[in-house]
Amino acid sequence: MTDADVIATLDDLIRIPPFHAYLGVEVVRAAPGLAVLRIPPKEEFVGNPLVPAVHGGIIAALVDLAGGAALFIETQIPTPTIDMRVDYLRPAIAGRPLIAEARVASSGKHVAFVDVDVKDDQDRLVARGRCVYSVKDRASPPPGRAYPIG
Amino acid sequence: MTDADVIATLDDLIRIPPFHAYLGVEVVRAAPGLAVLRIPPKEEFVGNPLVPAVHGGIIAALVDLAGGAALFIETQIPTPTIDMRVDYLRPAIAGRPLIAEARVASSGKHVAFVDVDVKDDQDRLVARGRCVYSVKDRASPPPGRAYPIG
Amino acid sequence: MTDADVIATLDDLIRIPPFHAYLGVEVVRAAPGLAVLRIPPKEEFVGNPLVPAVHGGIIAALVDLAGGAALFIETQIPTPTIDMRVDYLRPAIAGRPLIAEARVASSGKHVAFVDVDVKDDQDRLVARGRCVYSVKDRASPPPGRAYPIG
């Protein structure tokens, strides 16, 4: 597959789960061990009307999703999240898209570690995530094409 | 306020942000340093149609939300999330409500630590969270009633 | 084995690694899924002479060690640490022993989650840890008695 094909395929898959459709997530870049996803600004993502910042839960969901996507390009199998950490470096100002760049740091026989940076469209780092996924079924990919991320 | 009043007030506040309305979150119990929240089963929370489990991002959002709610009962101020960890102990089977029980472990002058257990309606522990919040503005609560959680 | 035997066996094993000897760790209680360890007060554990508190690295090491011990009682195999989180709730005043109570929260086919509370001898919670271990070799225990913790 060309890079464009990888992006298009991942973009198709990632839009399937209804929660991803709610987030409006789209694939910006994709390569082995790398996924860059984008969610658009939406008024309903604001956590606190008095502090117009994106809800931390939206950002956490984006981190998990991007990490799983980066891994899927390599593994082509579902990789359940074992644990996740999100650090909120600064408020994500509402009204701006958020871009999550996920890179696989290490992928072994049993688990994989993925780092995720979340920036706004002015390249300000708003959050940083670390996710650990189980890749236990790597040896036996499922028959047929399973939707794997989320 | 009576306990029932605390619950009703928190329940009113927590339903304000649109993302909380999407989650359908409601307050089950509330006391100083404790919040128990519930989200109903929704088909759109499923992450992967082939593995009918609740999306990890939904669970992460619930953890952050419950932690903030437990703290708000004590502080009555907005407390931005500094960081959060979520451990996914077992898949959250779709079609069941999820109950998050958040307890403030320690609340100092600057930061507060909150532990969150997420169980299904059969009391199976599906996830465990640890959240750290900034309580820096505790000394100067905002004028008027601010919506604080999220 | 009786409970006393379990404690004595674990205590023997845990003293083998030189770093554990440096820490002076001893086993206080032990049962399936539970380990309570203790390190004595030592002047050399102080991190900063001007703030006489125990070094955070000593506490982190104790967390990892206690979590591994709790798991070893169940698994009897080496369980490498995948990741660990430590929250420092309050300074651990130097000159007091520290007691780490580790409980296995969940132990599956591939990974296990362990929670660890670190208290001083006045029952003040000074730190709280969460560790994830690989239990991948559970099916095939090593021949002979392996020292497993650390």
Add this chain to the structure above:
Amino acid sequence: MTDADVIATLDDLIRIPPFHAYLGVEVVRAAPGLAVLRIPPKEEFVGNPLVPAVHGGIIAALVDLAGGAALFIETQIPTPTIDMRVDYLRPAIAGRPLIAEARVASSGKHVAFVDVDVKDDQDRLVARGRCVYSVKDRASPPPGRAYPIG
């Protein structure tokens, strides 16, 4: 101060705590927001005689220490650790020095986030850490020179 002065000063300070002397830590590089520390190979750092790898607690201590050092160059004040995460990407083979490179990701009025990579002398990434520190006293540095790290 020249870069060499910064390194020499930090190196002097970092050797003060007895636990750091035990670790044998030395400063390799230092600049605002960056610290590179090194610990030598020592037989007593081995966790499990049957699996000759460096004890996870040693690595966790190094992560905390390096993160605090990177921050101290900027802040010149003690910055207590709020929480720390360590991911163990691969075993740290005993008999090799370990190098921790800590970079301040974000430093605000109240907290700072630091990322730490731990590699061996063959540039293999063995662990990755994320630490959050309280910088609350930044406005009021202590009188005189306090030893700050640890």
